[in-house]
Amino acid sequence: MILDAKIPEGPIEEKWDAWLDAHRMIGPGNRPGRRVIVVGTGLAGASASASLAALGYRVDAFCFQDSARRAHSIAAQGGINAAKDYASEGDSIRRLFVDTIKGGDFRAREANVWRLAQLSANIIDQAVAQGVPFNREYSGELATRSFGGVLVQRTFYARGQTGQQLLLGAYSALQAQVAAGRAHVHNRHEMLDVVIVDGRARGIIARNLVTGEIERHVADAVVLASGGYSNVFYLSTNAMGSNVTATWKAHKRGALFANPCFTQIHPTCIPQTGEYQSKLTLMSESLRNDGRVWVPRDPNETRDPNDIPEEDRYYFLEERYPSFGNLVPRDIASRAVKAVCDEGLGVGPVKRGVYLDFRDAIARQGREAIAARYGNLFDMYRRITAVDPYHEPMQIYPAPHYTMGGLWVDYELQTTIPGLFAIGEANFSDHGANRLGASAMMQCLADGYFIVPRTVTNYMATLDGSVSPDEPAFAQTEREVVERIERLMGIGGRTAPQVFHRQLGQIMLDKCGMSRNAEGLQEAMREIAAVREAFWSDLFIDGRADELNPSLEYAGRLADFLELAELMCLDALRREESCGGHFREEHQTEDGEALRDDEHFAKVTAWAHTEDGRPVPHDEPLVFNEVALATRSYK
Amino acid sequence: MRFTLEVWTQASRDEEGHFERYDVDGIDPDASFLEMLDELNARLAAEGKRTIAFDSDCREGICGMCSLTIDGQPHGPNQVTTCQTFMRDFEDGATIRVEPFRSGAFPVVRDLVTDRSALDRIVQAGGYVTTKTGPKPDPNAAPVPPAVQQKVMDAAACIGCGACVAACPNGAAMLFTGAKVTHFNLLPQGQPERASRARSLVLAMDAEGFGGCTNYGECARVCPQEIPLDVIGMLNREYRRGARREDDTVGTRT
Structure with a gap:
């Protein structure tokens, strides 16, 4: 099969605008008769559902949780990138694009990544208009911070709960559409297959998880926004229910699955302590802005971490990567952590952990400044481990977190099955072989708010007639x-x-x-x-x-x-x-x-x-x- | 560690429930309450017995899906979500009573699983800024002082778990609703709909069968996100403020 990504001609800066100018549209009067199914209500699914419904289409959104607001995007902590250059560092769309391509180790598609960078600023504007309370400077302007793999401060955040706030923004936009009668949320439902009629995706089969009833749902287009598959590793930072079923069923019906081996193991998670454990908890990458990662130089070290003097500490990221230091990308940090633990330098009960230490940052900036930035993360760490990170370094170890692989999609985010789209973590497109921090939410919302509403419209404009669930x-x-x-x-x-x-x-x-x-x-x-x-x-x-x-x-x-x-x-x-x-x-x-x-x-x-x-x-x-x-x- | 559990068991919404007793031993003190239940379920399954249904998803305290009443307290003893409650917080050998969140507005689906969709419907009544996807003004055109942002964030941090409702002797959803109103009504983007928002939400709250607030304060005491009781004062003020306006199209409580 020849994989045609359908990338528009022309200079990279103009591709998306050219596509928009040429795409087929559907008049407002004809939209209520068109139906779109969206599977998943995380950042990608909720933003797509809200935007498609606001255009006038009938949207049926499905989630297995008891409410659309609980999708696992809610747990994203650190922030979302945007090329707004509010920090006046000379940041630009091109720089965000280059960082993302490079961060992905040159395994992502240029045209998609450019569009992502181009749309990044609109996402922040959209979220603020919805009432998402990003952190502010004293002037009342939006605050930004730095994240791994970059040399600028382009990450917007709402304490350590950025995912929660962005998701609630998209969720509330979706609820407004439910109130308007255009969107219908089917909670406690799970998609168990996609239905193909004459080679096109025309609906899904879902199970009502409360009654066990098997239901047929018809649509003109189906959008999968069902997230990633890190739970294949059993212990991961994903939610208990996060699963691959929707994308896997689509794969078995003919959608190609791209780069399944590209998975991200996130460096800063709370280490596993026992067999009973059901999941691993992420500690935001933003902590590496102020926390220093180290292990004792002596594999037989027995002293309390606070008693180990500077010369006996091995700040391995700072030593090995002097220009990026503790803020190297995730894949590099994770491998370095694994390497020092393999050498026997790890800490903790089974020596699979390294220290993430805030002692110097607290001494330099004061406890209050650190608490304002990471307070809820420190609280969370203390709750889980019963150790107070204000006084003792955190222990961290890498854990499966995100999957760059997913359903293959073209520039229009359409899979190899006509009428079946995949957005957010469910597709493979923008992060190559490694995703940079604060880029997942950016991609989900670019796909959901700005791209898929256009490309689904473009697709549905070519359809004649509808199908019946009795087919x-x-x-x-x-x-x-x-x-x-x-x-x-x-x-x-x-x-x-x-x-x-x-x-x-x-x-x-x-x-x-x-x-x-x-x-x-x-x-x-x-x-x-x-x-x-x-x-x-x-x-x-x-x-x-x-x-x-x-x-x-x-x-x-x-x-x-x-x-x-x-x-x-x-x-x-x-x-x-x-x-x-x-x-x-x-x-x-x-x-x-x-x-x-x-x-x-x-x-x-x-x-x-x-x-x-x-x-x-x-x-x-x-x-x-x-x-x-x-x-x-x-x- | 060893525990005796008395767990609410109910086949479905329309059937009667009862408490079932289980003994579990060999539990790691660092296991979470839900991991202890996982372990119990694994043992029940190994014996070919019926397992206990309960809700949970993120297991890091942010999705709001877990919803157990433990020894009479929504979520458990520590004012954190059930998933962040650890067995080290209980006495070895203790008898622990486990129930679903209790409220007339949250019908039991099965065992410890309840239907909290009433909270979604309150949001549908106006817990948002009405805005379509599209070009927006630059955010810095409407500055928000950090003190206001922090106050908004304190309210916006609500995870919608419903513990406030389960704790309230009146079964009120005032903390949840007050948090929504505080979030949007303090922000510049929330101003155009400010007058109608509080009343729309209060009417929706009544329609769902939630009770009224009589200042017990139990809601704030169990809230895992520490939403302050002030948001209820804010809700009351905004409700009255809106009711005086001439452009009222929502109506008030009857």
């Missing part, structure tokens, strides 16, 4: 969904889903995590297949399918993770290079940095599902006209 394709897809639920319920084994999930997570973390090699990946694929087989023969689900059944929901999602995991390994195996978060041990420089192979791998790998179970890779070559391919250096 054979709906009945057939519904039957398959029901059969799968029956199959899960009928296994009648003895093992709860969590047990298999934990096994899967361990395999993925060990062999397809921060560091990968061919042998390990092949082993992982065999082990995943074994867990999958055990799952399908020994799964236990209590309760019934026609009632609220958390075990059944869990099992369904896990079944999809068990398939995705293998594709991640296959993709990691095929990509014979190191780039961003994908580190193949066979491909590294002498000092242990990632070694790209631009000649063979300056491309996107998009996988097609096949009936015989052997995924087929398709390539989209990446062309760099604006930024010269160069070795990423933060030294």
Whole structure:
């Protein structure tokens, strides 16, 4: 298959405007008759739903939580980037673009990233107009701070709860559309398949999680905003319910899945303490603005961290990367943390942790200044660990956090299935092999507020007529969904889903995590297949399918993770290079940095599902006209 | 650690519920309350028994999905969300009573899971700034003093968990609604709809069957986000302020 990204002609600065000028429109009178389904109500889904409904379309939004406001975007902490140059540093769209391309280790599509940078300022304006209370300077103007991988202060924030505030902005805009009767939120519903009629996405099959009822929903276009798949690792910073089901089902219906091996392991999370643990908690990257990362130089150090003098502390990020120091990008910081722990220098009960220390910042700026910036994060840390970070350094360790891979989309954010769009973390498009901090929310909201309302309109303008839920394709897809639920319920084994999930997570973390090699990946694929087989023969689900059944929901999602995991390994195996978060041990420089192979791998790998179970890779070559391919250096 | 749990069990909204007793041992003191329930569920599943349904998602105190009443206290003993409540906060060997959030406006869906969509409907009544997606003025054209921003943020930090309602002897949603009104009515962007907002939200609150405020203050005492009781004063002031305006199209309480 030839992957046509449909990138508009012309200079990069003008591509999006040119596209807008040429796109097909639908008149206001015809909009109420058009229906759009949006799956997921996080930043991408809520902003898309609100914007599409405000245009006049009928929108059906779906979320598995009890309210649209609870989607996991709510947990994003640190901030959102925008090229507004309020800090008067000479920042610009081009600089944000270059930082993002470079941060992604030259594995993202230039035209998309430019558009993202171009729209970044509009997002801030939109959010403020909705009443999002970003932090302010004494003058009353918007405040900004710095984030990893950049040398400017372009990150806007609302304390350490930026995601919460931006999501509530989008959520309240969506609620206004619900009140107006244009948007309908189906909470406690889960999409279990996409329905294809004559080659186009024309609806979904969803399960009402309260009654277990299987429902058919018809639309003219379907937008997936269902987030990422970090929970394939079992322990991650994602919410308990975050899952790959919507995108995976779409993949099995024909949508290509791009770069599944590109995952982000976030450096600053609270380390795991026991087997009982159900998730890992992120400590915002913004903490690296003022916190210094170190380990004792002596692997046998026993002193309390506050008693260790300066000369016995190894500030490894500052020493190895003098120009960016503690603010190197996430992939680099995570690998460095892992490396010092592998050398035996780690701290904590199992020596898998490093210190993040605010002693110097508190001494220099005072406790109050630090509390104003990070108060809620410090409180959260203390609540979880019972250690007070104002007096003792935090302990942190990397944890799976974000997935750059996702459904392949073209410039219009359309997947390879006509009428099926993917936005936010669910698509693959803007972050290449590593996402920079404060860029996820930017992408979600650029996609949801500004891009997909236009591109969905452009698509729907070409459609004639609508389909009925009585079409054979709906009945057939519904039957398959029901059969799968029956199959899960009928296994009648003895093992709860969590047990298999934990096994899967361990395999993925060990062999397809921060560091990968061919042998390990092949082993992982065999082990995943074994867990999958055990799952399908020994799964236990209590309760019934026609009632609220958390075990059944869990099992369904896990079944999809068990398939995705293998594709991640296959993709990691095929990509014979190191780039961003994908580190193949066979491909590294002498000092242990990632070694790209631009000649063979300056491309996107998009996988097609096949009936015989052997995924087929398709390539989209990446062309760099604006930024010269160069070795990423933060030294 | 070892605990005896008395857990509310109810098959569905229309069926009667009862307390079920469970003994759990070997619990790590650093496990969260929800992780303790995960462990109990895993053991129940291993014995082929019915597991306990409860809500949770982010497990870091921000999504507002978890909603247990523990020994009579919404969320538990520490004024933090259930997911941030740890077993080290309980006495070894204790008997702990676990119920859903209790309120007439939050019907039980199953076991410890409730339906809190009434809070969404309050927001739908006007808990927003009406604005479409599109070109907007530069934010610095309407400066917001940091003191105002901080006050707004204190209110906007609400996670919509509904603990305030569950704690209130009247089942009032005044802290939740007051937080919304405080957030929007203090900001320049919220001014055009200021007069109608408080009244629209109060009417929606009444329609959902929430009670009225008689200043118990229990809501603020259990709020995991420490939303200050002031927001209720603000709600009352804004309600009266709006009612005097001639351009009133919303009406008042009847």
